[in-house]
Amino acid sequence: MQFMLLFSRQGKLRLQKWYVPLSDKEKKKITRELVQTVLARKPKMCSFLEWRDLKVVYKRYASLYFCCAIEHQDNELITLEIIHRYVELLDKYFGSVCELDIIFNFEKAYFILDEFLLGGEPQETSKKTVLKAIEQADLLQEPRHEYFNVPVY
Amino acid sequence: MPAPIRLRELIRTIRTARTQAEEREMIQKECAAIRSSFREEDNTYRCRNVAKLLYMHMLGYPAHFGQLECLKLIASQKFTDKRIGYLGAMLLLDERQDVHLLMTNCIKNDLNHSTQYVQGLALCTLGCMGSSEMCRDLAGEVEKLLKTSNSYLRKKAALCAVHVIRKVPELMEMFLPATKNLLSEKNHGVLHTSVVLLTEMCERSPDMLAHFRKLVPQLVRILKNLIMSGYSPEHDVSGISDPFLQVRILRLLRILGKSDDDSSEAMNDILAQVATNTETSKNVGNAILYETVLTIMDIKSESGLRVLAINILGRFLLNNDKNIRYVALTSLLKTVQTDHNAVQRHRSTIVDCLKDLDVSIKRRAMELSFALVNGNNIRGMMKELLYFLDSCDPEFKADCASGVFLAAEKYAPSKRWHIDTIMRVLTTAGSYVRDDSVPNLIQLITNSVEMHAYTVQRLYKALLDDISQQPLVQVASWCIGEYGDLLVSGQCEEEEPIQVTEDEVLDVLEGLLVSNLSAAVTRGYSLTAIMKLSTRFSGVNRIKKVVSIYGSSIDVELQQRAVEYNALFKKYDHMRPALLERMPIMEKSASNGPTEIVQTNGETEPSVVDSKHPPPVSQPANQANDLLDLLGGNDVVPVIQTTVPTKPASAGGELLDLLGDLSLSGVPTPAPSVATSQPSFLLDGLSSQPLFNDIAAAAIPPMTAYNKNGLKIDFTFERANPNPNVAVITIHASNSTEADMTDFVFQAAVPKTFQLQLLSPSSNVVPALNQGTVTQVIRVLNPQKQQLRMRIKLTYTLKGSPVQDLAEVNNFPPQSWQ
Numbered sequence: 001m002q003f004m005l006l007f008s009r010q011g012k013l014r015l016q017k018w019y020v021p022l023s024d025k026e027k028k029k030i031t032r033e034l035v036q037t038v039l040a041r042k043p044k045m046c047s048f049l050e051w052r053d054l055k056v057v058y059k060r061y062a063s064l065y066f067c068c069a070i071e072h073q074d075n076e077l078i079t080l081e082i083i084h085r086y087v088e089l090l091d092k093y094f095g096s097v098c099e100l101d102i103i104f105n106f107e108k109a110y111f112i113l114d115e116f117l118l119g120g121e122p123q124e125t126s127k128k129t130v131l132k133a134i135e136q137a138d139l140l141q142e143p144r145h146e147y148f149n150v151p152v153y
Numbered sequence: 154m155p156a157p158i159r160l161r162e163l164i165r166t167i168r169t170a171r172t173q174a175e176e177r178e179m180i181q182k183e184c185a186a187i188r189s190s191f192r193e194e195d196n197t198y199r200c201r202n203v204a205k206l207l208y209m210h211m212l213g214y215p216a217h218f219g220q221l222e223c224l225k226l227i228a229s230q231k232f233t234d235k236r237i238g239y240l241g242a243m244l245l246l247d248e249r250q251d252v253h254l255l256m257t258n259c260i261k262n263d264l265n266h267s268t269q270y271v272q273g274l275a276l277c278t279l280g281c282m283g284s285s286e287m288c289r290d291l292a293g294e295v296e297k298l299l300k301t302s303n304s305y306l307r308k309k310a311a312l313c314a315v316h317v318i319r320k321v322p323e324l325m326e327m328f329l330p331a332t333k334n335l336l337s338e339k340n341h342g343v344l345h346t347s348v349v350l351l352t353e354m355c356e357r358s359p360d361m362l363a364h365f366r367k368l369v370p371q372l373v374r375i376l377k378n379l380i381m382s383g384y385s386p387e388h389d390v391s392g393i394s395d396p397f398l399q400v401r402i403l404r405l406l407r408i409l410g411k412s413d414d415d416s417s418e419a420m421n422d423i424l425a426q427v428a429t430n431t432e433t434s435k436n437v438g439n440a441i442l443y444e445t446v447l448t449i450m451d452i453k454s455e456s457g458l459r460v461l462a463i464n465i466l467g468r469f470l471l472n473n474d475k476n477i478r479y480v481a482l483t484s485l486l487k488t489v490q491t492d493h494n495a496v497q498r499h500r501s502t503i504v505d506c507l508k509d510l511d512v513s514i515k516r517r518a519m520e521l522s523f524a525l526v527n528g529n530n531i532r533g534m535m536k537e538l539l540y541f542l543d544s545c546d547p548e549f550k551a552d553c554a555s556g557v558f559l560a561a562e563k564y565a566p567s568k569r570w571h572i573d574t575i576m577r578v579l580t581t582a583g584s585y586v587r588d589d590s591v592p593n594l595i596q597l598i599t600n601s602v603e604m605h606a607y608t609v610q611r612l613y614k615a616l617l618d619d620i621s622q623q624p625l626v627q628v629a630s631w632c633i634g635e636y637g638d639l640l641v642s643g644q645c646e647e648e649e650p651i652q653v654t655e656d657e658v659l660d661v662l663e664g665l666l667v668s669n670l671s672a673a674v675t676r677g678y679s680l681t682a683i684m685k686l687s688t689r690f691s692g693v694n695r696i697k698k699v700v701s702i703y704g705s706s707i708d709v710e711l712q713q714r715a716v717e718y719n720a721l722f723k724k725y726d727h728m729r730p731a732l733l734e735r736m737p738i739m740e741k742s743a744s745n746g747p748t749e750i751v752q753t754n755g756e757t758e759p760s761v762v763d764s765k766h767p768p769p770v771s772q773p774a775n776q777a778n779d780l781l782d783l784l785g786g787n788d789v790v791p792v793i794q795t796t797v798p799t800k801p802a803s804a805g806g807e808l809l810d811l812l813g814d815l816s817l818s819g820v821p822t823p824a825p826s827v828a829t830s831q832p833s834f835l836l837d838g839l840s841s842q843p844l845f846n847d848i849a850a851a852a853i854p855p856m857t858a859y860n861k862n863g864l865k866i867d868f869t870f871e872r873a874n875p876n877p878n879v880a881v882i883t884i885h886a887s888n889s890t891e892a893d894m895t896d897f898v899f900q901a902a903v904p905k906t907f908q909l910q911l912l913s914p915s916s917n918v919v920p921a922l923n924q925g926t927v928t929q930v931i932r933v934l935n936p937q938k939q940q941l942r943m944r945i946k947l948t949y950t951l952k953g954s955p956v957q958d959l960a961e962v963n964n965f966p967p968q969s970w971q
Contacts (some may be wrong), residue, residue, distance in 0.1 A: 028213070044510055045475070046476045046478070046513055075400055077439055077440030081397070106208060107204055107237065111240070114277050118281065119280040119312045119316045122397050123309055124345075125342060125397045126388055128387055129342060133273075142231050
């Protein structure tokens, strides 16, 4: 995977994870173009599109688009499963996750993503294990509040 | 100083902004506060401030002043700080930043931290965005962690190693020992990441690939266990056990089995098992099947397995899920070359996909359909494809039209079918057809002699309906100009001939000239067509009128044509029939070969060949026209030179000077004394002939065309085989003086009943003392078999001074033009 973007129906970026080194300017350009392209797609169209020299896999969950750019040898269908797994993790962590959770707890969304994927590949295929790791890491945070729903910073 | 506001507070505040300007103001205010907080080196709230900065960065605002703060956070002892610090590093400190390398030491320390979650943070950061230098520095640490028994760290180390290898491929070797027992792990996370690591290594190094082939049995075993073992809640996805791992193993097997018989055989069974046992109701199962199919097609699988794979793809095509259909079409496109027959079986399903609503699917289906067209199914397939062409989106039409033309050319069952198909394309997608198809079609039509009447009739009828599609109109006007006599005389055999009068035809063509819909090029075509009809129709006066009107057209192209055609009517009426007669059958050669004869026959719009030449060529063409003037001929027939002389501009200047030198009396001035050596042709010719002319030379004796001031030019001849009217002359220029002749340019012009084409010379330096020759090929078309005459112009530089000379060549041997 080269990058993953989460954005709203209005095109506002909610999360961006880049696994290739690009300048800020390039990232902004790519984001703008890709968001435009994906938002222009009609609901009945398939989840894959060829964009520049990459394959883009996207799926909409409620008001959020999850968009991944993968390479030619990567399996599109399993990428859909990767996206789905990430959503499940968020859902389990936040309890029925919605876009607002990701907006207000974006750093946690990143932490969860970084426990699930590393360098663009899944590092752990067990949902339980990923969630356990996050749980343990949260416990290490200082000051030691209950980590759910209480802001730490 | 009050505590900086909390992150969520800031987010809430910013979201209340109603305009972009308001938001910007809030952001600027907060950034200022954060900046002063950073300046105060406030440890307590650094984390909070950086978190806020990261939020603002996501909104698109600059955050570079937080880079160093991220470093400080990473160096902090607090886990919260490190967590945000590393996140900030991944977002703000990629390898392009100057301070990127400052992270290295912190990461190194954290890789050895006592808390595994800190080690995890370090591994994650390194594995996502470590630069090559950083990877080089820390590879040893990663390698150590790859051997740990802590599976939490081991899995991360494996993916981190993948990143290191991508950045610094030379380091791959050092990870080899650690891979020894990676696959014996029970932990799925480690297994998965290990397979990824092995895949990366095998893809990068054939040696590694050979080394890891021995793992095939182990991989097969793991895969088998995954499929056979019962329900495992931890890794289950819709009833399938760890699909991610299965897909990854299948991919590694693909790489290991490619071009290796033994490995391929070892995995045959498991592949068959996965292919038949995997549940296909959900995307998960299909993802595994997809990977399996890709693997089967790539390795040396037995044919039964391959057929199984293609059938799976065939089933995919019928799936309701459009993603699956898309994936199937893509895979079939990859295999259609190798397993053509198997894919043919699914042709009807593929053709149905042309009607799909999804653009990507339609495109794939179209590409695949064209790949499947062959002599047997051409009629049926073409029907579907033409229907598709009718109804598809504009973005497809050009490609589809080209595909149809190609397929029709290869497999047309009959000439009539071919022409009908072309007609259909022109009428339905006429405006999207590529530019080069017009000349190609014209050539095709010319060569289908028996279909001329039918073709022109159909094109005429099409024009009556619609004149908006330019390629159609251009082809139609060309045909009407060419075969208008057949149209009017109602000679069509293939279908009911229509009754059309000359006036009606001229009405249509004149209509094109005045219509707003016609492009400039189209107008050119139609004016020329009208002109051609002057030799085919009886009523010439109307044509004369039209031509004279356009003599004052604002469009320069039309004006030039009209003026020239007018001249044809007035002064050169005796030439008109010959000039405008029926086109001969064109040579079917590649459309961009410089050796193609350009048929112009009165049309100043040359065909395909010229359109591929760079603009400078038009200069020499005009100069050659001037040269022709000197022969006392008309200016109608241009000589298309495919050579670009070294300095066209200056050459033009010199030629134009000639107009002052000689009178345009219609009688060519006698050539300056040219010693033409006559009798010893054969001997002369033989000594300077290139070898391949030997055979032809026996047929036509060579001759010396020019011999003056040490420069001798010999002509050798051969016939161009497909066309007996074409004489191929090779000039051999030799120099008997003591100095080289540099910037040597040979130009030639022929009377108007001939056409001439000059190819590139072998060089533009004629070596001194006959040490070598410059050769150049001239092709002369002589349809009327008139006596060949040629006027040549030579320019060169000798001992620093330019020399130029004109000569007339009249001593062509009779065989060269009879």
